[in-house]
Amino acid sequence: MASLGWSCMTSFLTYETNKSVVVKSWSVGIINRLVQLMIISYFVGYVFLYERAYQEADTAIESSVITKVKGFGKLENNVMDVADYIYPPQGEGVFSIITTVITTHNQFQGICPEIDGKFNCSTNSCVFLFKGIITGVCNTSVGTCESEGWCPAEDDSVKIKPMAEFVNFTIYIKNSIRFPLYNVTRGNFPPTIEPKKCIHDRISNSLCPVFRVGDILNQTTHNVTELGGEIGINIEWMCNLDQDVELCLPKYSFTKLDAPFEKSKISKGYNFRFAKYYKTADGTEFRTLHKAYAVRFEVKVTGTARKFSLIPTVINVMAALTSIGMGTILCDIILLNCLKGAQQYKEKKFEEVGLKRSTVRVKRNNCYSDSGAISISTDY
Structure with missing residues:
Protein backbone atom coordinates (compact mmCIF):
# COMPACT_ATOMS: atom_id res chain seq x y z
CA MET A 1 0.00 0.00 0.00
CA ALA A 2 2.86 2.31 0.89
CA SER A 3 4.61 1.55 -2.38
CA LEU A 4 1.41 2.32 -4.29
CA GLY A 5 1.06 5.64 -2.49
CA TRP A 6 4.69 6.49 -3.16
CA SER A 7 4.25 5.60 -6.85
CA CYS A 8 1.21 7.88 -7.13
CA MET A 9 3.05 10.68 -5.37
CA THR A 10 6.03 10.27 -7.70
CA SER A 11 3.79 10.36 -10.77
CA PHE A 12 1.98 13.44 -9.49
CA LEU A 13 5.12 15.38 -8.61
CA THR A 14 6.54 15.45 -12.12
CA TYR A 15 7.16 18.31 -14.53
CA GLU A 16 6.81 18.25 -18.29
CA THR A 17 8.40 20.69 -20.72
CA ASN A 18 8.37 20.95 -24.49
CA LYS A 19 11.20 19.66 -26.58
CA SER A 20 11.66 20.68 -30.22
CA VAL A 21 12.41 17.86 -32.62
CA VAL A 22 13.08 18.69 -36.28
CA VAL A 23 11.76 15.91 -38.53
CA LYS A 24 13.08 16.05 -42.08
CA SER A 25 10.21 14.32 -43.87
CA TRP A 26 8.59 15.66 -47.01
CA SER A 27 5.30 13.83 -46.49
CA VAL A 28 4.89 15.00 -42.89
CA GLY A 29 5.95 18.53 -43.82
CA ILE A 30 3.39 18.71 -46.64
CA ILE A 31 0.61 17.44 -44.36
CA ASN A 32 1.56 19.97 -41.69
CA ARG A 33 1.49 22.92 -44.11
CA LEU A 34 -1.76 21.76 -45.74
CA VAL A 35 -3.51 21.55 -42.37
CA GLN A 36 -2.21 24.98 -41.40
CA LEU A 37 -3.33 26.39 -44.76
CA MET A 38 -6.83 24.92 -44.32
CA ILE A 39 -7.15 26.39 -40.82
CA ILE A 40 -5.93 29.82 -41.94
CA SER A 41 -8.27 29.75 -44.96
CA TYR A 42 -11.21 28.83 -42.71
CA PHE A 43 -10.61 31.69 -40.29
CA VAL A 44 -9.80 34.28 -42.96
CA GLY A 45 -12.46 33.28 -45.49
CA TYR A 46 -15.36 32.11 -43.34
CA VAL A 47 -14.89 33.49 -39.82
CA PHE A 48 -13.58 36.96 -40.67
CA LEU A 49 -14.86 37.72 -44.20
CA TYR A 50 -18.16 35.80 -44.33
CA GLU A 51 -19.25 35.78 -40.68
CA ARG A 52 -17.50 39.11 -39.95
CA ALA A 53 -16.30 37.90 -36.57
CA TYR A 54 -14.30 41.10 -36.14
CA GLN A 55 -17.58 43.00 -35.67
CA GLU A 56 -20.01 43.20 -32.76
CA ALA A 57 -23.63 42.45 -33.70
CA ASP A 58 -26.78 44.19 -32.49
CA THR A 59 -29.84 41.97 -33.04
CA ALA A 60 -32.20 43.77 -30.62
CA ILE A 61 -33.95 45.64 -33.42
CA ASP A 116 -76.62 20.66 -42.67
CA GLY A 117 -78.32 17.38 -43.51
CA LYS A 118 -75.28 15.12 -43.16
CA PHE A 119 -76.77 13.69 -39.96
CA ASN A 120 -80.38 12.78 -40.69
CA CYS A 121 -82.21 12.60 -37.38
CA SER A 122 -84.26 9.64 -38.56
CA THR A 123 -81.10 7.51 -38.41
CA ASN A 124 -78.76 9.57 -36.15
CA SER A 125 -79.39 10.86 -32.66
CA CYS A 126 -79.51 14.65 -32.23
CA VAL A 127 -76.39 15.13 -30.13
CA PHE A 128 -74.14 16.97 -32.57
CA LEU A 129 -73.24 20.64 -32.18
CA PHE A 130 -73.80 22.52 -35.44
CA LYS A 131 -75.10 26.11 -35.71
CA GLY A 132 -76.47 26.29 -32.18
CA ILE A 133 -77.38 24.28 -29.10
CA ILE A 134 -79.04 20.99 -30.07
CA THR A 135 -82.43 20.57 -28.38
CA GLY A 136 -82.57 16.82 -28.99
CA VAL A 137 -85.74 17.14 -31.04
CA CYS A 138 -85.96 15.88 -34.60
CA ASN A 139 -87.66 18.20 -37.07
CA THR A 140 -89.50 15.60 -39.12
CA SER A 141 -90.58 18.06 -41.80
CA VAL A 142 -87.01 18.55 -43.02
CA GLY A 143 -85.39 15.49 -41.46
CA THR A 144 -82.69 17.35 -39.55
CA CYS A 145 -81.99 18.09 -35.90
CA GLU A 146 -83.48 21.11 -34.23
CA SER A 147 -81.19 23.72 -32.60
CA GLU A 148 -81.58 26.78 -30.45
CA GLY A 149 -79.66 29.91 -31.45
CA TRP A 150 -79.67 32.50 -34.23
CA CYS A 151 -82.25 31.61 -36.85
CA PHE A 308 -15.94 46.72 -35.76
CA SER A 309 -15.08 45.89 -32.16
CA LEU A 310 -11.65 45.16 -30.69
CA ILE A 311 -12.75 42.46 -28.23
CA PRO A 312 -14.25 39.93 -30.71
CA THR A 313 -11.36 40.63 -33.09
CA VAL A 314 -8.74 39.73 -30.46
CA ILE A 315 -10.70 36.65 -29.34
CA ASN A 316 -11.00 35.27 -32.87
CA VAL A 317 -7.37 36.04 -33.76
CA MET A 318 -6.23 34.13 -30.66
CA ALA A 319 -8.58 31.27 -31.58
CA ALA A 320 -7.05 31.17 -35.06
CA LEU A 321 -3.48 31.09 -33.73
CA THR A 322 -4.39 28.35 -31.26
CA SER A 323 -6.10 26.27 -33.93
CA ILE A 324 -3.00 26.32 -36.11
CA GLY A 325 -1.44 24.01 -33.51
CA MET A 326 -3.86 21.29 -34.63
CA GLY A 327 -1.51 20.67 -37.55
CA THR A 328 1.24 19.71 -35.10
CA ILE A 329 -1.09 17.32 -33.26
CA LEU A 330 -2.10 15.60 -36.50
CA CYS A 331 1.50 15.24 -37.64
CA ASP A 332 2.49 13.80 -34.24
CA ILE A 333 -0.23 11.16 -34.57
CA ILE A 334 1.05 10.23 -38.03
CA LEU A 335 4.69 10.10 -36.91
CA LEU A 336 3.97 8.06 -33.78
CA ASN A 337 1.63 5.53 -35.37
CA CYS A 338 1.82 5.43 -39.16
CA LEU A 339 5.40 5.90 -40.41
CA LYS A 340 8.14 3.26 -40.41
CA GLY A 341 10.43 5.25 -38.12
CA ALA A 342 7.78 5.72 -35.46
CA GLN A 343 9.85 4.10 -32.69
CA GLN A 344 12.86 6.28 -33.47
CA TYR A 345 10.67 9.38 -33.38
CA LYS A 346 9.25 8.34 -30.01
CA GLU A 347 12.75 7.98 -28.58
CA LYS A 348 13.70 11.44 -29.79
CA LYS A 349 10.46 13.15 -28.82
CA PHE A 350 9.99 11.71 -25.33
CA GLU A 351 13.02 11.93 -23.02
CA GLU A 352 12.76 10.90 -19.39
CA VAL A 353 14.97 12.73 -16.90
CA GLY A 354 15.45 11.47 -13.32
CA LEU A 355 17.17 13.09 -10.32
CA LYS A 356 19.73 10.95 -8.43
CA ARG A 357 21.20 11.81 -5.08
CA SER A 358 24.96 11.20 -4.37
CA THR A 359 26.91 11.58 -1.12
CA VAL A 360 29.91 13.89 -0.82
CA ARG A 361 32.14 13.83 2.29
CA VAL A 362 33.27 17.29 3.39
CA LYS A 363 36.05 17.82 5.94
CA ARG A 364 35.42 20.62 8.46
CA ASN A 365 37.62 21.13 11.54
CA ASN A 366 39.16 17.66 11.18
CA CYS A 367 35.62 16.15 11.04
CA TYR A 368 33.83 14.67 8.10
CA SER A 369 30.18 15.27 7.28
CA ASP A 370 27.93 14.00 4.50
CA SER A 371 26.39 16.51 2.05
CA GLY A 372 23.70 15.66 -0.56
CA ALA A 373 24.48 16.47 -4.19
CA ILE A 374 22.12 16.10 -7.14
CA SER A 375 23.11 14.74 -10.50
CA ILE A 376 20.89 14.37 -13.57
CA SER A 377 20.72 11.08 -15.36
CA THR A 378 19.04 10.69 -18.72
CA ASP A 379 17.27 7.51 -19.76
CA TYR A 380 16.60 6.86 -23.41
Whole structure:
Protein backbone atom coordinates (compact mmCIF):
# COMPACT_ATOMS: atom_id res chain seq x y z
CA MET A 1 0.00 0.00 0.00
CA ALA A 2 2.86 2.31 0.89
CA SER A 3 4.61 1.55 -2.38
CA LEU A 4 1.41 2.32 -4.29
CA GLY A 5 1.06 5.64 -2.49
CA TRP A 6 4.69 6.49 -3.16
CA SER A 7 4.25 5.60 -6.85
CA CYS A 8 1.21 7.88 -7.13
CA MET A 9 3.05 10.68 -5.37
CA THR A 10 6.03 10.27 -7.70
CA SER A 11 3.79 10.36 -10.77
CA PHE A 12 1.98 13.44 -9.49
CA LEU A 13 5.12 15.38 -8.61
CA THR A 14 6.54 15.45 -12.12
CA TYR A 15 7.16 18.31 -14.53
CA GLU A 16 6.81 18.25 -18.29
CA THR A 17 8.40 20.69 -20.72
CA ASN A 18 8.37 20.95 -24.49
CA LYS A 19 11.20 19.66 -26.58
CA SER A 20 11.66 20.68 -30.22
CA VAL A 21 12.41 17.86 -32.62
CA VAL A 22 13.08 18.69 -36.28
CA VAL A 23 11.76 15.91 -38.53
CA LYS A 24 13.08 16.05 -42.08
CA SER A 25 10.21 14.32 -43.87
CA TRP A 26 8.59 15.66 -47.01
CA SER A 27 5.30 13.83 -46.49
CA VAL A 28 4.89 15.00 -42.89
CA GLY A 29 5.95 18.53 -43.82
CA ILE A 30 3.39 18.71 -46.64
CA ILE A 31 0.61 17.44 -44.36
CA ASN A 32 1.56 19.97 -41.69
CA ARG A 33 1.49 22.92 -44.11
CA LEU A 34 -1.76 21.76 -45.74
CA VAL A 35 -3.51 21.55 -42.37
CA GLN A 36 -2.21 24.98 -41.40
CA LEU A 37 -3.33 26.39 -44.76
CA MET A 38 -6.83 24.92 -44.32
CA ILE A 39 -7.15 26.39 -40.82
CA ILE A 40 -5.93 29.82 -41.94
CA SER A 41 -8.27 29.75 -44.96
CA TYR A 42 -11.21 28.83 -42.71
CA PHE A 43 -10.61 31.69 -40.29
CA VAL A 44 -9.80 34.28 -42.96
CA GLY A 45 -12.46 33.28 -45.49
CA TYR A 46 -15.36 32.11 -43.34
CA VAL A 47 -14.89 33.49 -39.82
CA PHE A 48 -13.58 36.96 -40.67
CA LEU A 49 -14.86 37.72 -44.20
CA TYR A 50 -18.16 35.80 -44.33
CA GLU A 51 -19.25 35.78 -40.68
CA ARG A 52 -17.50 39.11 -39.95
CA ALA A 53 -16.30 37.90 -36.57
CA TYR A 54 -14.30 41.10 -36.14
CA GLN A 55 -17.58 43.00 -35.67
CA GLU A 56 -20.01 43.20 -32.76
CA ALA A 57 -23.63 42.45 -33.70
CA ASP A 58 -26.78 44.19 -32.49
CA THR A 59 -29.84 41.97 -33.04
CA ALA A 60 -32.20 43.77 -30.62
CA ILE A 61 -33.95 45.64 -33.42
CA GLU A 62 -36.80 48.01 -32.52
CA SER A 63 -39.44 48.27 -35.21
CA SER A 64 -42.69 50.03 -36.07
CA VAL A 65 -44.98 49.01 -38.95
CA ILE A 66 -47.92 50.92 -40.46
CA THR A 67 -49.83 49.57 -43.47
CA LYS A 68 -52.24 51.16 -45.93
CA VAL A 69 -54.22 49.32 -48.63
CA LYS A 70 -55.76 50.95 -51.71
CA GLY A 71 -58.04 49.64 -54.45
CA PHE A 72 -61.64 48.99 -55.50
CA GLY A 73 -63.31 45.67 -56.23
CA LYS A 74 -66.72 44.17 -56.98
CA LEU A 75 -68.40 41.48 -54.88
CA GLU A 76 -71.94 40.32 -55.73
CA ASN A 77 -72.58 43.47 -57.81
CA ASN A 78 -71.47 45.69 -54.92
CA VAL A 79 -68.46 47.99 -55.27
CA MET A 80 -66.09 47.37 -52.36
CA ASP A 81 -63.62 49.94 -51.04
CA VAL A 82 -61.04 49.80 -48.23
CA ALA A 83 -63.64 50.28 -45.50
CA ASP A 84 -65.49 47.19 -46.77
CA TYR A 85 -62.72 44.63 -47.25
CA ILE A 86 -59.93 45.50 -44.74
CA TYR A 87 -59.98 44.01 -41.25
CA PRO A 88 -58.92 45.37 -38.82
CA PRO A 89 -59.03 48.92 -40.23
CA GLN A 90 -56.29 50.44 -38.03
CA GLY A 91 -53.42 49.81 -40.47
CA GLU A 92 -51.36 47.49 -38.28
CA GLY A 93 -48.67 44.96 -39.14
CA VAL A 94 -51.29 42.19 -39.32
CA PHE A 95 -54.35 42.75 -41.54
CA SER A 96 -56.75 40.85 -43.78
CA ILE A 97 -58.15 41.54 -47.25
CA ILE A 98 -61.61 39.98 -47.58
CA THR A 99 -62.15 38.24 -50.93
CA THR A 100 -65.47 36.44 -50.40
CA VAL A 101 -68.38 36.97 -47.99
CA ILE A 102 -71.28 34.59 -47.29
CA THR A 103 -74.09 36.63 -45.72
CA THR A 104 -77.00 35.37 -43.63
CA HIS A 105 -79.59 38.15 -43.25
CA ASN A 106 -82.12 38.81 -40.49
CA GLN A 107 -81.14 36.29 -37.85
CA PHE A 108 -83.29 36.27 -34.70
CA GLN A 109 -82.90 34.29 -31.49
CA GLY A 110 -85.09 31.20 -31.60
CA ILE A 111 -85.42 27.51 -32.48
CA CYS A 112 -84.90 26.32 -36.04
CA PRO A 113 -83.82 23.20 -37.99
CA GLU A 114 -80.19 22.70 -38.92
CA ILE A 115 -79.26 23.41 -42.52
CA ASP A 116 -76.62 20.66 -42.67
CA GLY A 117 -78.32 17.38 -43.51
CA LYS A 118 -75.28 15.12 -43.16
CA PHE A 119 -76.77 13.69 -39.96
CA ASN A 120 -80.38 12.78 -40.69
CA CYS A 121 -82.21 12.60 -37.38
CA SER A 122 -84.26 9.64 -38.56
CA THR A 123 -81.10 7.51 -38.41
CA ASN A 124 -78.76 9.57 -36.15
CA SER A 125 -79.39 10.86 -32.66
CA CYS A 126 -79.51 14.65 -32.23
CA VAL A 127 -76.39 15.13 -30.13
CA PHE A 128 -74.14 16.97 -32.57
CA LEU A 129 -73.24 20.64 -32.18
CA PHE A 130 -73.80 22.52 -35.44
CA LYS A 131 -75.10 26.11 -35.71
CA GLY A 132 -76.47 26.29 -32.18
CA ILE A 133 -77.38 24.28 -29.10
CA ILE A 134 -79.04 20.99 -30.07
CA THR A 135 -82.43 20.57 -28.38
CA GLY A 136 -82.57 16.82 -28.99
CA VAL A 137 -85.74 17.14 -31.04
CA CYS A 138 -85.96 15.88 -34.60
CA ASN A 139 -87.66 18.20 -37.07
CA THR A 140 -89.50 15.60 -39.12
CA SER A 141 -90.58 18.06 -41.80
CA VAL A 142 -87.01 18.55 -43.02
CA GLY A 143 -85.39 15.49 -41.46
CA THR A 144 -82.69 17.35 -39.55
CA CYS A 145 -81.99 18.09 -35.90
CA GLU A 146 -83.48 21.11 -34.23
CA SER A 147 -81.19 23.72 -32.60
CA GLU A 148 -81.58 26.78 -30.45
CA GLY A 149 -79.66 29.91 -31.45
CA TRP A 150 -79.67 32.50 -34.23
CA CYS A 151 -82.25 31.61 -36.85
CA PRO A 152 -82.28 30.97 -39.73
CA ALA A 153 -79.09 28.91 -39.42
CA GLU A 154 -76.11 29.83 -41.56
CA ASP A 155 -75.77 28.00 -44.86
CA ASP A 156 -72.08 28.23 -45.76
CA SER A 157 -72.38 25.78 -48.64
CA VAL A 158 -73.45 28.67 -50.89
CA LYS A 159 -70.92 29.38 -53.63
CA ILE A 160 -69.97 33.05 -53.95
CA LYS A 161 -67.69 34.28 -56.71
CA PRO A 162 -64.55 35.82 -55.14
CA MET A 163 -63.63 39.45 -55.69
CA ALA A 164 -61.27 39.12 -58.65
CA GLU A 165 -59.98 42.71 -58.52
CA PHE A 166 -58.17 42.23 -55.21
CA VAL A 167 -54.99 41.09 -57.01
CA ASN A 168 -54.61 44.68 -58.25
CA PHE A 169 -54.85 46.23 -54.79
CA THR A 170 -51.69 47.91 -53.49
CA ILE A 171 -50.20 47.62 -50.00
CA TYR A 172 -48.00 50.42 -48.69
CA ILE A 173 -45.77 49.37 -45.77
CA LYS A 174 -44.21 52.11 -43.67
CA ASN A 175 -41.42 50.63 -41.56
CA SER A 176 -39.04 52.46 -39.24
CA ILE A 177 -36.35 50.64 -37.25
CA ARG A 178 -33.71 51.43 -34.63
CA PHE A 179 -30.61 49.57 -33.46
CA PRO A 180 -30.27 50.64 -29.80
CA LEU A 181 -26.65 49.50 -29.35
CA TYR A 182 -25.42 51.95 -32.00
CA ASN A 183 -28.38 54.37 -31.83
CA VAL A 184 -28.98 54.09 -35.59
CA THR A 185 -32.45 54.73 -37.01
CA ARG A 186 -33.60 53.96 -40.55
CA GLY A 187 -36.77 54.10 -42.65
CA ASN A 188 -37.79 51.96 -45.61
CA PHE A 189 -38.71 54.77 -48.02
CA PRO A 190 -35.46 56.23 -49.45
CA PRO A 191 -35.70 59.88 -50.54
CA THR A 192 -34.54 58.97 -54.05
CA ILE A 193 -37.78 57.08 -54.81
CA GLU A 194 -40.55 58.87 -56.68
CA PRO A 195 -43.80 58.11 -54.76
CA LYS A 196 -46.13 58.34 -57.76
CA LYS A 197 -44.08 55.87 -59.81
CA CYS A 198 -43.36 53.49 -56.96
CA ILE A 199 -44.47 49.85 -57.38
CA HIS A 200 -42.23 47.15 -55.94
CA ASP A 201 -40.33 44.99 -58.39
CA ARG A 202 -37.66 42.50 -57.32
CA ILE A 203 -35.31 43.54 -60.14
CA SER A 204 -36.01 47.10 -61.24
CA ASN A 205 -37.47 48.67 -58.08
CA SER A 206 -36.57 46.44 -55.12
CA LEU A 207 -36.54 49.28 -52.53
CA CYS A 208 -40.09 50.51 -53.17
CA PRO A 209 -42.38 49.62 -50.22
CA VAL A 210 -45.60 49.70 -52.28
CA PHE A 211 -46.60 46.16 -53.26
CA ARG A 212 -49.19 44.84 -55.68
CA VAL A 213 -51.14 41.96 -54.10
CA GLY A 214 -50.94 39.87 -57.27
CA ASP A 215 -47.14 40.16 -57.36
CA ILE A 216 -46.92 38.96 -53.75
CA LEU A 217 -49.13 35.95 -54.49
CA ASN A 218 -47.12 35.09 -57.61
CA GLN A 219 -43.93 34.94 -55.55
CA THR A 220 -45.53 32.57 -53.04
CA THR A 221 -46.87 30.38 -55.92
CA HIS A 222 -50.06 29.48 -54.02
CA ASN A 223 -53.73 30.04 -54.83
CA VAL A 224 -55.61 31.82 -52.03
CA THR A 225 -58.45 33.35 -54.05
CA GLU A 226 -61.33 31.07 -52.99
CA LEU A 227 -60.52 29.84 -49.47
CA GLY A 228 -58.12 32.56 -48.36
CA GLY A 229 -54.74 32.00 -46.73
CA GLU A 230 -51.92 33.47 -44.67
CA ILE A 231 -49.05 35.37 -46.31
CA GLY A 232 -45.90 36.52 -44.54
CA ILE A 233 -44.16 39.73 -45.68
CA ASN A 234 -40.60 39.63 -44.38
CA ILE A 235 -38.50 42.79 -44.07
CA GLU A 236 -34.84 42.09 -43.35
CA TRP A 237 -32.31 44.76 -42.35
CA MET A 238 -28.68 43.62 -42.60
CA CYS A 239 -26.50 46.66 -41.88
CA ASN A 240 -22.71 46.97 -41.97
CA LEU A 241 -22.12 50.15 -39.98
CA ASP A 242 -18.43 50.21 -40.91
CA GLN A 243 -19.74 51.48 -44.25
CA ASP A 244 -21.97 54.47 -45.00
CA VAL A 245 -25.21 54.25 -43.01
CA GLU A 246 -27.14 55.13 -46.19
CA LEU A 247 -26.26 51.64 -47.44
CA CYS A 248 -28.34 50.17 -44.62
CA LEU A 249 -31.38 49.17 -46.72
CA PRO A 250 -34.19 46.60 -46.35
CA LYS A 251 -34.76 43.41 -48.33
CA TYR A 252 -38.27 42.04 -48.89
CA SER A 253 -39.41 38.43 -49.24
CA PHE A 254 -42.75 36.62 -49.11
CA THR A 255 -43.83 33.24 -47.75
CA LYS A 256 -47.12 31.35 -47.41
CA LEU A 257 -47.41 30.75 -43.68
CA ASP A 258 -50.17 28.12 -43.85
CA ALA A 259 -48.52 26.02 -46.57
CA PRO A 260 -48.14 22.95 -44.26
CA PHE A 261 -51.95 22.76 -43.91
CA GLU A 262 -52.85 22.81 -47.61
CA LYS A 263 -53.32 19.03 -47.69
CA SER A 264 -55.26 19.00 -44.44
CA LYS A 265 -58.91 17.97 -44.58
CA ILE A 266 -59.90 20.37 -41.81
CA SER A 267 -60.04 24.17 -41.94
CA LYS A 268 -58.25 24.91 -45.19
CA GLY A 269 -57.45 28.52 -45.99
CA TYR A 270 -58.47 31.36 -43.68
CA ASN A 271 -61.93 32.62 -42.70
CA PHE A 272 -63.66 34.37 -39.84
CA ARG A 273 -67.14 35.55 -38.90
CA PHE A 274 -68.46 38.90 -37.79
CA ALA A 275 -71.96 40.27 -37.27
CA LYS A 276 -73.79 43.57 -37.53
CA TYR A 277 -76.57 44.03 -34.98
CA TYR A 278 -79.86 45.89 -35.37
CA LYS A 279 -83.16 46.32 -33.52
CA THR A 280 -86.73 46.24 -34.73
CA ALA A 281 -89.26 48.92 -33.88
CA ASP A 282 -90.36 46.97 -30.79
CA GLY A 283 -86.75 46.57 -29.57
CA THR A 284 -86.13 42.96 -30.68
CA GLU A 285 -82.50 42.43 -31.58
CA PHE A 286 -81.51 40.78 -34.85
CA ARG A 287 -78.32 40.58 -36.82
CA THR A 288 -76.71 40.03 -40.21
CA LEU A 289 -73.98 37.36 -40.06
CA HIS A 290 -70.98 37.51 -42.40
CA LYS A 291 -68.61 34.61 -43.00
CA ALA A 292 -65.56 36.16 -44.65
CA TYR A 293 -62.84 34.37 -46.56
CA ALA A 294 -59.72 36.52 -46.57
CA VAL A 295 -56.02 36.71 -47.26
CA ARG A 296 -54.27 37.46 -43.98
CA PHE A 297 -50.98 39.37 -44.25
CA GLU A 298 -48.44 39.41 -41.44
CA VAL A 299 -45.46 41.80 -41.65
CA LYS A 300 -42.36 40.51 -39.86
CA VAL A 301 -39.26 42.66 -39.34
CA THR A 302 -35.83 41.21 -38.54
CA GLY A 303 -32.38 42.72 -38.67
CA THR A 304 -28.77 42.80 -37.52
CA ALA A 305 -26.36 45.73 -37.34
CA ARG A 306 -22.61 45.04 -37.19
CA LYS A 307 -19.66 47.26 -36.42
CA PHE A 308 -15.94 46.72 -35.76
CA SER A 309 -15.08 45.89 -32.16
CA LEU A 310 -11.65 45.16 -30.69
CA ILE A 311 -12.75 42.46 -28.23
CA PRO A 312 -14.25 39.93 -30.71
CA THR A 313 -11.36 40.63 -33.09
CA VAL A 314 -8.74 39.73 -30.46
CA ILE A 315 -10.70 36.65 -29.34
CA ASN A 316 -11.00 35.27 -32.87
CA VAL A 317 -7.37 36.04 -33.76
CA MET A 318 -6.23 34.13 -30.66
CA ALA A 319 -8.58 31.27 -31.58
CA ALA A 320 -7.05 31.17 -35.06
CA LEU A 321 -3.48 31.09 -33.73
CA THR A 322 -4.39 28.35 -31.26
CA SER A 323 -6.10 26.27 -33.93
CA ILE A 324 -3.00 26.32 -36.11
CA GLY A 325 -1.44 24.01 -33.51
CA MET A 326 -3.86 21.29 -34.63
CA GLY A 327 -1.51 20.67 -37.55
CA THR A 328 1.24 19.71 -35.10
CA ILE A 329 -1.09 17.32 -33.26
CA LEU A 330 -2.10 15.60 -36.50
CA CYS A 331 1.50 15.24 -37.64
CA ASP A 332 2.49 13.80 -34.24
CA ILE A 333 -0.23 11.16 -34.57
CA ILE A 334 1.05 10.23 -38.03
CA LEU A 335 4.69 10.10 -36.91
CA LEU A 336 3.97 8.06 -33.78
CA ASN A 337 1.63 5.53 -35.37
CA CYS A 338 1.82 5.43 -39.16
CA LEU A 339 5.40 5.90 -40.41
CA LYS A 340 8.14 3.26 -40.41
CA GLY A 341 10.43 5.25 -38.12
CA ALA A 342 7.78 5.72 -35.46
CA GLN A 343 9.85 4.10 -32.69
CA GLN A 344 12.86 6.28 -33.47
CA TYR A 345 10.67 9.38 -33.38
CA LYS A 346 9.25 8.34 -30.01
CA GLU A 347 12.75 7.98 -28.58
CA LYS A 348 13.70 11.44 -29.79
CA LYS A 349 10.46 13.15 -28.82
CA PHE A 350 9.99 11.71 -25.33
CA GLU A 351 13.02 11.93 -23.02
CA GLU A 352 12.76 10.90 -19.39
CA VAL A 353 14.97 12.73 -16.90
CA GLY A 354 15.45 11.47 -13.32
CA LEU A 355 17.17 13.09 -10.32
CA LYS A 356 19.73 10.95 -8.43
CA ARG A 357 21.20 11.81 -5.08
CA SER A 358 24.96 11.20 -4.37
CA THR A 359 26.91 11.58 -1.12
CA VAL A 360 29.91 13.89 -0.82
CA ARG A 361 32.14 13.83 2.29
CA VAL A 362 33.27 17.29 3.39
CA LYS A 363 36.05 17.82 5.94
CA ARG A 364 35.42 20.62 8.46
CA ASN A 365 37.62 21.13 11.54
CA ASN A 366 39.16 17.66 11.18
CA CYS A 367 35.62 16.15 11.04
CA TYR A 368 33.83 14.67 8.10
CA SER A 369 30.18 15.27 7.28
CA ASP A 370 27.93 14.00 4.50
CA SER A 371 26.39 16.51 2.05
CA GLY A 372 23.70 15.66 -0.56
CA ALA A 373 24.48 16.47 -4.19
CA ILE A 374 22.12 16.10 -7.14
CA SER A 375 23.11 14.74 -10.50
CA ILE A 376 20.89 14.37 -13.57
CA SER A 377 20.72 11.08 -15.36
CA THR A 378 19.04 10.69 -18.72
CA ASP A 379 17.27 7.51 -19.76
CA TYR A 380 16.60 6.86 -23.41
